[in-house]
Amino acid sequence: MRLGFLALALAFTLGLSAFPGSPSAADPENTLYLDLKYGRVVIEMRPDLAPVHVARFKELTRQGFYDGLVFHRVIDGFMAQTGDPTGTGTGGSELPDIAEEFNPMPHLRGTVSMARSASPDSANSQFFIVFYPRFNLDDNYTNFGRVISNMAGVDAIQRGEPPANPTRILQASIAADNKPVPAMPTAPTADADISIDDLNA
Numbered sequence: 262m263r264l265g266f267l268a269l270a271l272a273f274t275l276g277l278s279a280f281p282g283s284p285s286a287a288d289p290e291n292t293l294y295l296d297l298k299y300g301r302v303v304i305e306m307r308p309d310l311a312p313v314h315v316a317r318f319k320e321l322t323r324q325g326f327y328d329g330l331v332f333h334r335v336i337d338g339f340m341a342q343t344g345d346p347t348g349t350g351t352g353g354s355e356l357p358d359i360a361e362e363f364n365p366m367p368h369l370r371g372t373v374s375m376a377r378s379a380s381p382d383s384a385n386s387q388f389f390i391v392f393y394p395r396f397n398l399d400d401n402y403t404n405f406g407r408v409i410s411n412m413a414g415v416d417a418i419q420r421g422e423p424p425a426n427p428t429r430i431l432q433a434s435i436a437a438d439n440k441p442v443p444a445m446p447t448a449p450t451a452d453a454d455i456s457i458d459d460l461n462a
Contacts, residue, residue: 291315292436293322293406296443297428299417303410303436304373311362311405314375314384318405321354321386322433331427332418339395341418342376343430344387348423353385361403368398371408371415390415 293304308315321327327343333350334342345352361381368374368391376387384403391398392415398404408415418428434440 289436293318294432294434294436294440295327295430296432296434297414297418297430298446299414299428300411301442302408302412302414304406305409306373306406307364307366307404310364310366311375311403313359314362314403314405317356317359317384317386318388319435320356322435323438326354326386327430327433329429329431331423331429333423333427334389335418335420335424335428336422337420338393340389340391341415341428342387342389344376346386348427350387353387356385358383358385362405363400363403366404366407368395368402368404369407370394371412372404373406373408374398374402374404377402392416 288305291306291308293306295302295304306315306318326346330343330346331348332341332343333345333348342350346354358380359382361377361384363381366372370391370393372391374389374391375384376389377383377385381401390408419426421427431445432440432443
């Protein structure tokens with residue numbers, strides 16, 4: 262039993278399909294783009310394992326709900342959490358909460374899972390991305406996807422509870438919608454020195 266679980270975890274770590282009939286990572290309708298200032302993070306969503314959660318996530322994404330939201334709770338070695346329009350960790354969307362869809366997919370590096378309050382059936386809009394494996398989350402939080410490209414961008418998200426200078430989602434979009442990559446913020450440039458001649462011009 263232990264060897265079987267380790268094989269399953271290894272399959273996910275290597276990015277292999279561990280479940281028969283799992284959707285292709287190339288399925289644009291179930292591929293999510295998170296555009297951060299660190300580049301575009303690509304997430305494969307799993308409607309075969311958590312159909313209601315994936316449907317909710319796509320609905321909110323297409324409403325533009327996640328655009329501009331901050332990662333308000335980012336714990337080094339654990340996870341980065343976002344999806345709260347208040348930026349406090351207590352908010353959510355105006356849609357009703359949804360019931361849990363716990364499934365066999367383990368919480369490994371790059372796992373995308375829905376946050377919730379004490380009730381298992383309280384997921385709404387907040388979600389988190391796991392930095393390192395956290396198997397204690399299995400069967401406690403609904404895992405509905407995984408990062409398949411630019412995990413380095415996730416690793417660069419500013420830490421803190423809340424971070425002093427939080428990372429924002431510039432744009433969240435579904436690959437099938439073909440939204441262009443938004444303009445990336447530019448670093449501020451230092452003011453040029455002002456001379457006496459400039460003042461007298």
